[in-house]
Amino acid sequence: MKRVYVDEKWCLGCHLCEYYCAFANSGRSSMVKALKNRKIHPRIRIEGDNQISFAVSCRHCTDPICVKSCIAGALSVEEGVVRIDEEKCVGCETCVLVCPYGALMPSESGVMQKCELCIENAGGKPACVAGCPNKAIIFEERA
Amino acid sequence: MAKYVIIGNSAAGVACVEGIRSVDREGSITLLSSEPYHTYSRPLISYLLEGKTDEERMKYRPDDFYEKNGVDARLGVRVTEIDPSEKTVTLDSGEKIPYGKLMHAAGSVPFVPKIEGMETVEKKVTFLSLDDAKALADALTPESRVLILGAGLIGLKCAEGILSRAGSITVVDLADRVLPSILDETGAGIVQAHLEMHGLSFRLSDTVQRFEGNRAVLKSGETLEFDVLVVAVGVRPSVSLIENAGGAVRRGVATDETGRTSLPDVFAAGDCAESYDISSGQSRVLALLPNAYFQGHAAGVTMAGGREELKKAIPMNAIGFMGLHILTAGSYTGETYVSRDGENYKILFYESDLLRGFILIGNVARAGIYTALIRERTPLSGIDFALICEKPQLMAFTAQARRDLLSKRQ
Ligand SMILES: Cc1cc2nc3c(=O)[nH]c(=O)nc-3n(C[C@H](O)[C@H](O)[C@H](O)COP(=O)(O)OP(=O)(O)OC[C@H]3O[C@@H](n4cnc5c(N)ncnc54)[C@H](O)[C@@H]3O)c2cc1C
Ligand code: SF4
Ligand code: SF4
Numbered sequence: 001m002k003r004v005y006v007d008e009k010w011c012l013g014c015h016l017c018e019y020y021c022a023f024a025n026s027g028r029s030s031m032v033k034a035l036k037n038r039k040i041h042p043r044i045r046i047e048g049d050n051q052i053s054f055a056v057s058c059r060h061c062t063d064p065i066c067v068k069s070c071i072a073g074a075l076s077v078e079e080g081v082v083r084i085d086e087e088k089c090v091g092c093e094t095c096v097l098v099c100p101y102g103a104l105m106p107s108e109s110g111v112m113q114k115c116e117l118c119i120e121n122a123g124g125k126p127a128c129v130a131g132c133p134n135k136a137i138i139f140e141e142r143a
Numbered sequence: 144m145a146k147y148v149i150i151g152n153s154a155a156g157v158a159c160v161e162g163i164r165s166v167d168r169e170g171s172i173t174l175l176s177s178e179p180y181h182t183y184s185r186p187l188i189s190y191l192l193e194g195k196t197d198e199e200r201m202k203y204r205p206d207d208f209y210e211k212n213g214v215d216a217r218l219g220v221r222v223t224e225i226d227p228s229e230k231t232v233t234l235d236s237g238e239k240i241p242y243g244k245l246m247h248a249a250g251s252v253p254f255v256p257k258i259e260g261m262e263t264v265e266k267k268v269t270f271l272s273l274d275d276a277k278a279l280a281d282a283l284t285p286e287s288r289v290l291i292l293g294a295g296l297i298g299l300k301c302a303e304g305i306l307s308r309a310g311s312i313t314v315v316d317l318a319d320r321v322l323p324s325i326l327d328e329t330g331a332g333i334v335q336a337h338l339e340m341h342g343l344s345f346r347l348s349d350t351v352q353r354f355e356g357n358r359a360v361l362k363s364g365e366t367l368e369f370d371v372l373v374v375a376v377g378v379r380p381s382v383s384l385i386e387n388a389g390g391a392v393r394r395g396v397a398t399d400e401t402g403r404t405s406l407p408d409v410f411a412a413g414d415c416a417e418s419y420d421i422s423s424g425q426s427r428v429l430a431l432l433p434n435a436y437f438q439g440h441a442a443g444v445t446m447a448g449g450r451e452e453l454k455k456a457i458p459m460n461a462i463g464f465m466g467l468h469i470l471t472a473g474s475y476t477g478e479t480y481v482s483r484d485g486e487n488y489k490i491l492f493y494e495s496d497l498l499r500g501f502i503l504i505g506n507v508a509r510a511g512i513y514t515a516l517i518r519e520r521t522p523l524s525g526i527d528f529a530l531i532c533e534k535p536q537l538m539a540f541t542a543q544a545r546r547d548l549l550s551k552r553q
Contacts, residue, residue, distance in 0.1 A: 006549045008542070047538055054545065056537060059553040068158070068440065069433035071186045071461075072196070073203040088200050090190045093507060094433065094461040097470045100519075101548065102509025102535055110466075142552050 001080040002141050004117065004126060006055045010136035011046070013053030018042035020131035021057075024121045025113075041107050043115040044128045044137075055128065055137055058082060058103040058115040066095040066104065074112075081119060086111050144241040145173040145215070147446060148232060150222050150384070151248030152176030153185055154432045155413025155439035157204055159246045162443020162451065164212050170447065172214045173240060175232070179219035180273055182208065185250075186432060188276040189304030198273075222249075225388040227406045244408050244446040247385055247396065248439055251378035251414040251430060256292075260354035267372040270301045279305065282371045286310040290359055290369035292351065294321040296462055298375035302343055303464050313344045313367060315351060315359075325460050325471045329481075330502050333488055337467045380415045380428050393417060395428040400452040402442025410446055412438035418456040422473035422499055422517055429458055455518040470507045473500030473517040480532045491532060496522045498531075509535040 019035060021042040026034035044057035064082050067075040074088035075095060089111040095104050096112075107113040117139075118126040129139040147163055149156050152174055160172060187201040209216040224233040225247070231239045253269035261267070266282045268275055279301075283289070287309045291298045294316035302312050316323070320331035321338070335345060346367075351359045359367045380395035391397040391405035395417040402410040413435035417426045437453050444451035459472045467486060477494025487505035491498060491513070498516040512535035515521070523531075530539035537545055 003552060005551075008545065008549075047536055049538070052538070052542075054537075054549060056549070059549075061553040065433075068436045069459075071432045072184050072201065088196070090187060090195055091463075092186070092461050093463065093468050093470060093510075094459075095511075096507060097459055097461045097472065097510050097514055098433065099509075099511035100515035101537070102512045104511075105508065 001060070002117075002139050003060050004057055004115070004129060005138045005140065005142060007136055007138070008048075008052055008054035010134045011048075011053045011055065012134050012136070013046060013048060013050075014133065015046050016131050016133060017044050017055050017128035017137060018046060020127040021115075024118055024127035041105070041113065043105075043113055045105070055132075056101055056103060057128070058099075059101055060115075060117065065098045065100070069094050069098045081117055082114070083116050084112055084114050086113070144243060146170035146243040147172045147246070148240060148242035148244075149174045149246040149248060150176075150232065151246070151250060151413065152178060152180075152182050152216070152218065153248065153250055153413070154203070154435035155248035155250070155415075156246065157182050157208075158436040158439030159248060159410075159412065159443035159446070160208075160212050160214055162440040162445075162449075163447045164443075166444055166447035166449035169213075170243075172212070173242075174209070174214050174216045175220050175222055175234070175240070176216070176218050177221040178272060178274070181206065181218070183273055184432075185272070186300075188270070188273055189300040191273075191276055192280060192301075192304035192308065193306075222384060225384050225406075225409065227388050227390075227409060230408065242408070245410065246402075246439070246442060246446065247404070247409060247411040247415065248413045248435075249381040249384065249415050251380050253374065254377045254379045255374050256376055258351055258354060260356075263356050264354050264372050265357060266370065267374060269374050270297055271378065276304075279371070279373065280308070283308050284310075284370075287370045288368060289313070289371045289373060290315065290367060291373045291375055292316075293373075293375035293377065294318065294345065294347065295324060295375065295377065296322065296460070297378070298373065299338070299464065300462070301373055301375055302338070306341065306343075306465075309371075311344070312342070313346065313369070315346045315349055315361065315367075317348065317350045319348045321345070321347070322462075322469075325458075325462075326469070326502060327475065327490065329483070330469070330488055330490070330504055333486055333504055334464070334467065334469065337486065338464060341465050378414070378430060380430075382415060385409070385411060385415075393426070397426075398438075398442075400441070400454060401445040402438055402453070403445070410442040412442045418453060420456055420458060420474070421454075421520070422457040423476075429456060431459060433459060457514075457517055459514060467505060468503075468507045470503045470510045471501065472510075472514045473498070475500045475502075482532075493523060496524050498523060512536065
């Protein structure tokens with residue numbers, strides 16, 4: 001299965017991936033309307049300092065501890081993609097407590113949100129991958 | 144004969160089904176449960192009262208779960224006996240069901256202390272099941288004065304759930320602080336102040352000496368009038384079936400890392416069983432949903448002939464009240480790193496080059512990075528500890544470790 005991989009060597013720390021992610025998941029057709037003057041809640045986050053930076057989003061683990069731990073049965077694996085049912089989530093943050101990557105964060109409403117590889121969105125490539133100007137985020141199959 | 148029989152229809156029982164089916168798609172599974180409901184998420188009963196979920200959404204697995212997994216689910220039947228020599232279980236109807244491999248995932252039962260006059264209390268409930276939640280909802284009116292016995296996880300979650308349905312809520316606990324099993328004094332102070340701000344009253348270091356109908360006389364001498372009593376002083380592992388069958392029981396059912404009990408072909412998992420806590424080096428009951436799942440899954444895989452062990456068990460709690468989140472893990476021993484800013488509180492416990500435990504209140508973002516340090520027993524000398532103290536972040540790892548985390552399949 002194709003997953004998102006990042007290489008900090010190429011990351012510019014420009015945060016564009018965060019904006020593309022927030023836009024792709026906003027359900028709006030205009031990037032300006034979706035993002036301008038709003039606090040964005042992207043599912044991918046840049047970590048780092050002036051020298052090193054890298055993007056972190058869900059690794060879609062083959063044995064996902066978040067799915068096993070979710071107290072509501074809101075997280076599940078569908079064809080390798082770790083998905084969240086936001087209707088079922090109660091925002092208890094158990095998944096935040098167990099994800100070793102710090103890849104889950106609450107949405108504006110308090111329920112959890114996470115990267116779902118853009119399977120509900122435009123399709124093809126995840127928006128962060130398509131939008132990264134320096135190919136620091138790659139979407140491919142790795143062993 | 145069913146190849147696999149499972150007692151229990153909650154986290155550990157469901158995990159056992161999923162564990163078995165990850166190895167064996169065919170072998171017949173019979174699941175027996177005293178509760179008459181489709182599998183539901185027990186921790187969500189307080190959210191149900193709060194209106195944050197409903198009976199449909201709080202199902203722990205989709206409606207087609209049993210069918211898809213080829214499970215003959217017999218809901219609303221109670222097992223009264225396990226006969227390990229005949230390899231049968233007996234139901235309350237008298238029916239005997241033979242098993243090849245048996246999973247005992249019977250959870251826990253509420254502990255109700257003996258207090259003088261308890262029988263004179265008109266409306267009293269425990270808070271452990273969907274039926275309890277329904278009974279409590281029925282008992283409440285918007286004017287109800289509620290008395291909750293126990294300021295632990297269950298008592299306080301119950302309080303949060305009924306806050307807008309009750310007139311007033313008073314919580315009594317013998318301990319000198321709230322959530323005594325997971326919080327230190329400072330953390331408990333922050334949480335208590337937060338709860339009081341939302342209208343709860345506390346009587347700590349105190350207990351009910353006797354009930355006289357709807358009056359509770361406390362040890363301190365104070366008398367409290369109430370309309371509804373919630374008994375939430377704790378739970379006890381359900382061990383009687385295993386004990387009566389001659390199986391080894393300590394505080395909970397004794398199991399090895401695959402969930403095997405001392406009885407041949409009998410496994411146990413979840414709140415009824417003990418696990419080996421690597422953060423304290425002790426075998427103990429970790430009555431928490433994630434652990435119930437891990438243990439049930441490992442046992443299911445093992446029952447079906449595969450290999451999986453519960454290796455990294457630690458206590459882990461995620462709990463929150465009215466927007467204030469509390470995440471804790473591990474054991475509270477060793478040196479500490481503390482930071483506090485208003486309701487945001489962090490204390491890390493470390494010793495022998497390992498992170499042993501932590502308490503985070505308020506800002507809990509990315510706490511799983513801390514939890515993984517405890518579970519994986521990552522040597523602190525190999526990471527940037529100052530950065531880790533500042534906040535959970537992958538920057539604290541070496542570039543090589545980050546490459547392994549972010550550029551490889553996980
Ligand atoms: C109000 C509340 C809030 C909680 N919140 C959290 C939380 O936020 N996070 C967390 O990690 N944990 C929480 N917990 C704890 C969590 O619910 C348990 O750890 C978890 O449910 C354990 O699962 P289990 O499968 O071991 O047992 P249980 O959930 O107790 O299920 C036991 C099953 O066995 C069946 N059974 C028992 N005896 C018999 C019998 N003789 N015959 C047939 N069937 C039988 C029952 O019907 C049931 O299906 C909470 C618990 C409560 C009560
Ligand atoms: S949320 Fe975390 S634990 Fe869950 S699949 Fe993604 S990276 Fe893995
Ligand atoms: S916050 Fe939501 S997704 Fe995460 S464990 Fe709790 S219910 Fe599950």
